[in-house]
Amino acid sequence: MIDIHSHILCNLDDGPRTLEQSLELARLAVQEGITMILATPHHRNGRYLNEAHAIIEAVAVFQEQLNQNQIHLKVCHGQEIRVYPQLIDDYDDGSLLTLHGSSYMLIEFSTGKLPERMDEMIYELSLMQITPIIAHPERNREIADQPDKLLRMIELGALSQLTSHSITGKFGSHTKRLAMELCKRNLVHFIASDVHDAIHRPFHLQQAYDSVRRLLGDDYVTYYQQNAEHVIRNTPIERWTPAVKRRSRFSLQRVLNILGT
Numbered sequence: 001m002i003d004i005h006s007h008i009l010c011n012l013d014d015g016p017r018t019l020e021q022s023l024e025l026a027r028l029a030v031q032e033g034i035t036m037i038l039a040t041p042h043h044r045n046g047r048y049l050n051e052a053h054a055i056i057e058a059v060a061v062f063q064e065q066l067n068q069n070q071i072h073l074k075v076c077h078g079q080e081i082r083v084y085p086q087l088i089d090d091y092d093d094g095s096l097l098t099l100h101g102s103s104y105m106l107i108e109f110s111t112g113k114l115p116e117r118m119d120e121m122i123y124e125l126s127l128m129q130i131t132p133i134i135a136h137p138e139r140n141r142e143i144a145d146q147p148d149k150l151l152r153m154i155e156l157g158a159l160s161q162l163t164s165h166s167i168t169g170k171f172g173s174h175t176k177r178l179a180m181e182l183c184k185r186n187l188v189h190f191i192a193s194d195v196h197d198a199i200h201r202p203f204h205l206q207q208a209y210d211s212v213r214r215l216l217g218d219d220y221v222t223y224y225q226q227n228a229e230h231v232i233r234n235t236p237i238e239r240w241t242p243a244v245k246r247r248s249r250f251s252l253q254r255v256l257n258i259l260g261t
């Protein structure tokens, strides 16, 4: 398995504090069947600044440690970028990273409101051949209340990534229901762990895939796993057509059923 979103590097953000904790996470990753992991430290989220050069250096150091400890995990560079007004300029200046140097960029929103002028930003990124992957949209209040706002961003070219814990139920039954709804509507393209530590935010990536397999079938699991490979290879993912909710027609059908017509 490939995990495209993780906080496995130590001392950069709210992930592990020590190298030993990072190595412990790496061992857990291998136990779960993860062979490749993208290290995506927070950047510009109001607490942490992790510019491109620092992450690339930290990944190289950590890979060396993995090799020395005979932990068979490949770590690649990435960045979880909070959407902010100067994002496009900073990408031009080289302080931002895409995932493993691909055309895919991992972005996140606050848990509250969506950023202003998001449509424009997705468009501007597309002009630069960058496809934004929205990290854990299910944890944003505005999207949770109105999933069609995610649909709109996907129609404009964005992709989305659910967090494993949202699917397994660790973030509550409401989030789990929402996560499944987003999957069923084809508004999800990736599942990733967003791992932070071994106790409170472990991987549970295999568990999440098992839940998806049980609730939605093998095709969804294959789809998400293949998409993660596309990111690593920097090849285009297949976009399943999003389903539009048609409440009124559903209601009409129910009335007709009740009337027996």
Ligand SMILES: [Fe+2]
Pocket (backbone or CB within 6 Å): 005, 006, 007, 080, 135, 194
């Ligand atoms: Fe994250």
